[in-house]
Amino acid sequence: MRVIIANPPGYGGPDYDDHLCGELGRLGVDVELVTSRFRFGDVPPPVGYRRSELFYPLSSRLFRRSRLRIPLKLAEHPLGLARLALRAADVVHVQWMTVPEMDRWLLRSRAPLVYTAHDMSDRRTGGRAAMWRHLYDRFDRVVAHSESGREALRNQGVRDERLRVIPHPIIASDPVRSDDGRTLLCFGLIRPYKGIDDAIEVVKRVEGSRLLVAGDPMEPVERYQAAGGDLVEWRLGYLPAAEVDRAYGDSTLAIFPYKPGLDQSGTLLRSLGAGVPAVTFDVGGLGENVRRFDAGRVVPAGDVEAMSAAVRELLDDPAKLELARAGARRARETLTWEASARMHLDLYRELVDG
Numbered sequence: 001m002r003v004i005i006a007n008p009p010g011y012g013g014p015d016y017d018d019h020l021c022g023e024l025g026r027l028g029v030d031v032e033l034v035t036s037r038f039r040f041g042d043v044p045p046p047v048g049y050r051r052s053e054l055f056y057p058l059s060s061r062l063f064r065r066s067r068l069r070i071p072l073k074l075a076e077h078p079l080g081l082a083r084l085a086l087r088a089a090d091v092v093h094v095q096w097m098t099v100p101e102m103d104r105w106l107l108r109s110r111a112p113l114v115y116t117a118h119d120m121s122d123r124r125t126g127g128r129a130a131m132w133r134h135l136y137d138r139f140d141r142v143v144a145h146s147e148s149g150r151e152a153l154r155n156q157g158v159r160d161e162r163l164r165v166i167p168h169p170i171i172a173s174d175p176v177r178s179d180d181g182r183t184l185l186c187f188g189l190i191r192p193y194k195g196i197d198d199a200i201e202v203v204k205r206v207e208g209s210r211l212l213v214a215g216d217p218m219e220p221v222e223r224y225q226a227a228g229g230d231l232v233e234w235r236l237g238y239l240p241a242a243e244v245d246r247a248y249g250d251s252t253l254a255i256f257p258y259k260p261g262l263d264q265s266g267t268l269l270r271s272l273g274a275g276v277p278a279v280t281f282d283v284g285g286l287g288e289n290v291r292r293f294d295a296g297r298v299v300p301a302g303d304v305e306a307m308s309a310a311v312r313e314l315l316d317d318p319a320k321l322e323l324a325r326a327g328a329r330r331a332r333e334t335l336t337w338e339a340s341a342r343m344h345l346d347l348y349r350e351l352v353d354g
Contacts, residue, residue, distance in 0.1 A: 146285020
């Protein structure tokens with residue numbers, strides 16, 4: 001079977017695509033990853049699959065975050081879609097879409113199409129909801145990472161027979177434990193929905209705690225830095241693997257005061273994979289695995305006081321903290337990339353064998 005995994009913008013970083021493609025390759029699938037040049041560092045060498053950078057050959061090389069990149073990228077996008085349509089495959093699995101306003105009309109494939117709905121934050125109301133319903137109809141199957149995500153897609157008009165749930169796997173790591181027992185972590189791209197302001201409020205309410213914010217800013221951070229003062233350490237930029245491990249090794253708990261809209265968080269699962277328990281707002285599917293494996297605490301969305309109390313409970317009780325760490329390890333042992341790849345392969349066979 002020949003499968004194309006298409007992630008035109010390279011969203012989510014290279015790790016998810018690399019692990020999924022590599023595991024599918026180990027199961028005997030002929031896999032090609034079709035994407036664009038990653039602008040923020042090195043990518044893993046493809047093992048068991050091929051990598052083709054068909055999208056944005058100029059804009060991904062000439063610019064990093066300059067606004068001048070956007071018009072050129074928009075001009076290049078239809079060319080990338082045309083090149084993708086010419087690729088021979090039994091299944092084309094799209095991970096992210098760059099310009100859904102174009103994709104709804106220009107995305108073409110002679111093979112069955114699958115889409116993984118990693119993020120549903122901008123699809124719920126008005127004209128965009130109608131646009132996404134039209135776009136979802138282009139796909140033979142739509143994948144969510146959680147039951148909450150399935151329900152959200154159902155409410156957006158995706159028919160049950162097209163919906164599938166494949167849990168987001170965990171990227172396992174074993175960083176050297178160096179935390180002081182009181183450090184909270186916010187990791188990943190810094191965006192408004194991540195709730196950094198609420199994280200700062202939590203650390204102010206939990207005596208003796210500190211906050212580590214590690215990641216690349218997608219928004220100005222000066223107001224957060226002013227609000228956090230000496231309680232917050234900032235490690236800004238796209239962090240290399242050694243610095244990622246150091247951040248998780250330095251952290252006691254990872255907190256996720258996210259705003260509603262997404263299905264699952266790869267960052268939360270990476271935390272569990274590093275043995276770091278999570279305290280999260282109950283938004284989308286974020287709480288499902290934390291509850292399933294007893295790997296931390298889930299509190300009502302937007303309730304900063306409840307998150308503060310949950311953090312305080314775990315930091316102040318070594319036995320409860322160790323139970324949460326054990327839950328994180330159970331999650332790491334269960335939500336493997338091999339298991340995910342087998343579920344993907346079952347889905348592809350369902351489409352090909354009919």
